[in-house]
Amino acid sequence: MAQQTILQKLEILADAAKYDASCASSGTAKKNSLGGKGIGSTEGMGICHAYAPDGRCISLLKILLTNHCVFDCHYCVNRKSSNVARARFTPQEVVDLTLAFYRRNYIEGLFLSSGIVKNSNHTMEQIVEVARILREEHDFRGYIHLKTIPEADAEIVHQAGLYADRVSINVELPTDSGLTRLAPDKDARQIEGAMGKVKADLAEAKDAHKRFKHAPRFAPAGQSTQMIVGADAATDADIVGKASRLYDNFRLRRVYYSAFSPIPDASAVLPLKRPPLIREHRLYQSDWLMRFYGYKPAEVMQATEADGNLPLDIDPKLAWALKFREQFPVDVNRSTKEQLLRVPGLGVKAVGKILASRRHRALRLDDVALLTQSITKVRPFICTVDWRPVMLTDRADLRSLLAPKAEQLELFAA
Amino acid sequence: MTALQHVKLGTYYVVHLPEPDDFDFWRERARSLVQCDVPPDRIAWVEPSGSGDLFAHGERRMPVPPMDARPVRANRRFVSLAKNAILHSDPERFALLYRLLWRLQSNPRMMEDKADLDVRRVEELDKNVRRDSHKMHAFVRFRLVESPNDSGGEEAGEHYVAWFEPEHHILRANAGFFMRRFSNMRWSILTPRGSLHWDGETMAEGPPAERHDAPGGDPMEDLWRTYYASIFNPARLKIGAMLKEMPKKYWKNMPEASLIPDLIAGAQGREASMVEKGKSVFSGEFEERPDTLAAIDKAIHACRKCPIGALDNTAVMGEGPQDAALMIVGEQPGDNEDLAGRPFVGPAGQLLDVHLEKAGIDRRAAYLTNAVKHFKYVQRGKRRLHQNPGAKEIDICRWWIESERAIVQPKLVLAMGASAARGLLGKTVSISKVRGTPIPLEDGSELWVTAHPSYLLRLEGPAREEQARLFDADLAAVKARLAELAG
Numbered sequence: 038m039a040q041q042t043i044l045q046k047l048e049i050l051a052d053a054a055k056y057d058a059s060c061a062s063s064g065t066a067k068k069n070s071l072g073g074k075g076i077g078s079t080e081g082m083g084i085c086h087a088y089a090p091d092g093r094c095i096s097l098l099k100i101l102l103t104n105h106c107v108f109d110c111h112y113c114v115n116r117k118s119s120n121v122a123r124a125r126f127t128p129q130e131v132v133d134l135t136l137a138f139y140r141r142n143y144i145e146g147l148f149l150s151s152g153i154v155k156n157s158n159h160t161m162e163q164i165v166e167v168a169r170i171l172r173e174e175h176d177f178r179g180y181i182h183l184k185t186i187p188e189a190d191a192e193i194v195h196q197a198g199l200y201a202d203r204v205s206i207n208v209e210l211p212t213d214s215g216l217t218r219l220a221p222d223k224d225a226r227q228i229e230g231a232m233g234k235v236k237a238d239l240a241e242a243k244d245a246h247k248r249f250k251h252a253p254r255f256a257p258a259g260q261s262t263q264m265i266v267g268a269d270a271a272t273d274a275d276i277v278g279k280a281s282r283l284y285d286n287f288r289l290r291r292v293y294y295s296a297f298s299p300i301p302d303a304s305a306v307l308p309l310k311r312p313p314l315i316r317e318h319r320l321y322q323s324d325w326l327m328r329f330y331g332y333k334p335a336e337v338m339q340a341t342e343a344d345g346n347l348p349l350d351i352d353p354k355l356a357w358a359l360k361f362r363e364q365f366p367v368d369v370n371r372s373t374k375e376q377l378l379r380v381p382g383l384g385v386k387a388v389g390k391i392l393a394s395r396r397h398r399a400l401r402l403d404d405v406a407l408l409t410q411s412i413t414k415v416r417p418f419i420c421t422v423d424w425r426p427v428m429l430t431d432r433a434d435l436r437s438l439l440a441p442k443a444e445q446l447e448l449f450a451a
Numbered sequence: 452m453t454a455l456q457h458v459k460l461g462t463y464y465v466v467h468l469p470e471p472d473d474f475d476f477w478r479e480r481a482r483s484l485v486q487c488d489v490p491p492d493r494i495a496w497v498e499p500s501g502s503g504d505l506f507a508h509g510e511r512r513m514p515v516p517p518m519d520a521r522p523v524r525a526n527r528r529f530v531s532l533a534k535n536a537i538l539h540s541d542p543e544r545f546a547l548l549y550r551l552l553w554r555l556q557s558n559p560r561m562m563e564d565k566a567d568l569d570v571r572r573v574e575e576l577d578k579n580v581r582r583d584s585h586k587m588h589a590f591v592r593f594r595l596v597e598s599p600n601d602s603g604g605e606e607a608g609e610h611y612v613a614w615f616e617p618e619h620h621i622l623r624a625n626a627g628f629f630m631r632r633f634s635n636m637r638w639s640i641l642t643p644r645g646s647l648h649w650d651g652e653t654m655a656e657g658p659p660a661e662r663h664d665a666p667g668g669d670p671m672e673d674l675w676r677t678y679y680a681s682i683f684n685p686a687r688l689k690i691g692a693m694l695k696e697m698p699k700k701y702w703k704n705m706p707e708a709s710l711i712p713d714l715i716a717g718a719q720g721r722e723a724s725m726v727e728k729g730k731s732v733f734s735g736e737f738e739e740r741p742d743t744l745a746a747i748d749k750a751i752h753a754c755r756k757c758p759i760g761a762l763d764n765t766a767v768m769g770e771g772p773q774d775a776a777l778m779i780v781g782e783q784p785g786d787n788e789d790l791a792g793r794p795f796v797g798p799a800g801q802l803l804d805v806h807l808e809k810a811g812i813d814r815r816a817a818y819l820t821n822a823v824k825h826f827k828y829v830q831r832g833k834r835r836l837h838q839n840p841g842a843k844e845i846d847i848c849r850w851w852i853e854s855e856r857a858i859v860q861p862k863l864v865l866a867m868g869a870s871a872a873r874g875l876l877g878k879t880v881s882i883s884k885v886r887g888t889p890i891p892l893e894d895g896s897e898l899w900v901t902a903h904p905s906y907l908l909r910l911e912g913p914a915r916e917e918q919a920r921l922f923d924a925d926l927a928a929v930k931a932r933l934a935e936l937a938g
Binding site: 044048049051052055056069070071072073074075076077078080084085086087088089090091092093095096098099100109117118119136137138139140142143221222227239296314316390391393394396398399400404407408426 | 494560561563564565566571585590591592593594595611613630631632633634635636669671673675677679680681682683684686687688689690691692693695696697705707711714715775776812841842844877878879900915
């Protein structure tokens, strides 16, 4: 075959990376290029430089070093038995592309992953080499996220953490049985072992940093993981349970959910249909409840329906509230922050505003309306000086009153 | 003398701001006006470009605060909000901020009252400005211009120039962000409200610019557009989510945005074709398994689910008793098998017969078949050269071998070669690792894996002897196990 151009390779290797959900570039140590020789800065908050028509943000150059792979995971478009076009970047080509894009302010940095070529160690070394050239030869101070390969030696993975802002190891599937069936070359124990090692490295580096100002940084934006949703029979309860164990055991910054989407050259054991994207959305909402609203995983699971899945027509917070109506109404003028956070329709910001404002005035329904996105959603669950919804929470048809009306398909929107 | 006596009642003060984003100037004036007790409705704040006609007769000299005036109180929250809100393009912002500052003197904790209309408005201005700044950080697109540069240095001739149209007066406030990010680059940002120029050491401000002052393109944009189009997943169109974060007003200055209409228009078709491609292989007439060997035989002759079936060849059905306890699975028919329409009749089949006899296994009592039903080859002149089936082709053909197993129900399956093992397991295993040990299958039977006899044919000398010995050992183990299962 004739030599591929950079453009052709980029087309193939960006296409192959589009199933990765993460594109975050936030939460890392602040750095800038003043006084250095290169370019780049990170100021805590990530920046989305563009949005694709799939609604997802583009903040990093997200590509694979190569989509050749010796593994044969059924859900993966790059598996050995797939007939997709293959390409391979050299580390230097990835470096040049990253710098050229960064200088033009297209991106915040690089998210590099790879198919497994030759063996795991070789592949991991190539990934680390890209980061090394960027950091050491070009003094690049932008964001770098490296996907690490659980089968690779811990020492090489450690190297990755020294150059990268964030490292991630995909758990791929929420259940071990799903992993065994769909990713025959992967091993759940190995994946969790690798996460555990990264967690230990993170803790050690943090400790060292407390003692010595110049201790080397280790993945200051922490580690994350991704799970594929809808490729196997795992329920939302399984997924939420798995996510919460991962958060607890490995101190993950984020668990990403990626709704399985039909892939070109699909494998026989996969469903052909994608799960509704709304399911992925509900899982992110439940993730939010655990991370910012003080819900325990068991409570999120209480919000699921008989089949173990979260309802699709209403959000998990409302689903929980409808099941535990005795906890409502919540008095916005007296209740604790924790109680207010349970009110459907009240976000963390709105609760903050209520807490600040009620020191100055006894809040009326109109006041609350000013502080929230939609008073209709909140009204049945709160009381104010001039409002008490006792009857409403007892109504059997409350759910249908609050569930959003059936909408035209997204495809035809906008 | 009290402050009230000092102020001329009925006087309107007109404050002309030197720059629309000059917070320090506003703060200094606002402070002395508060100290002189001038109520908000007696002050007109006029921007450089704004019209002051209405208050042409207002007092331009500032009142001088009395010596004993109380210090002006403003909490940190107010100052940080005001600094940002003053960058907004709303001409009312100075007056709004002054009114808040005025009210803060009697109610120092007023900023906490989020239901207050003035507080809400200033928070809204702050939010708009922060959003505009954020979008500037995100959507500025530099273009490279090669320009003669006398200062020398490695990348002396490289100058990156961007055109951006901010909604508010945020340019100066964001100079630091771009300086910290691109410190070792020569760049300029041109906007209708002014321009910034950084040469690697100093920041210079310039006059407002027009669009044609900025370069029209950059060779790297083709790559960027390629990236943008490729990273988009057509199976998850969410146009509303995109528009919310990247409103159309920004599109005209973003090189990638020109692709959006076509990406959206093509998405549905791309997803449908992906699903359709998968479907044609795995569903439809394949949903019902054939329930007799004859039906399978008939169906595989018509099977065109992979490219092999489309070659000029004949499907080769398995053969042997329907109640065989042993099923032997090879890779695929060869040239001889294809011509004869029967499995294991070529050189490898003959070698297999020799070894089976040696092991005491009766070939006629076993069911012999292949993982792939059609002969894969490339034509070279008159010869048809054998080709190994791809993993995908084996996976597609797995349907047939599973159908055969469902009918024959062997107690033991012997897979010869990695392709045959894949046809039964759905994954590729290493023969050297799994040979000699049974692998349980879902229906309760067990799978044994050994080398393919054609492998022995390709070897010579001691290597062949060694492999033949291993092959015999595997067959002997199978024979012993069969006896156990029968007993």
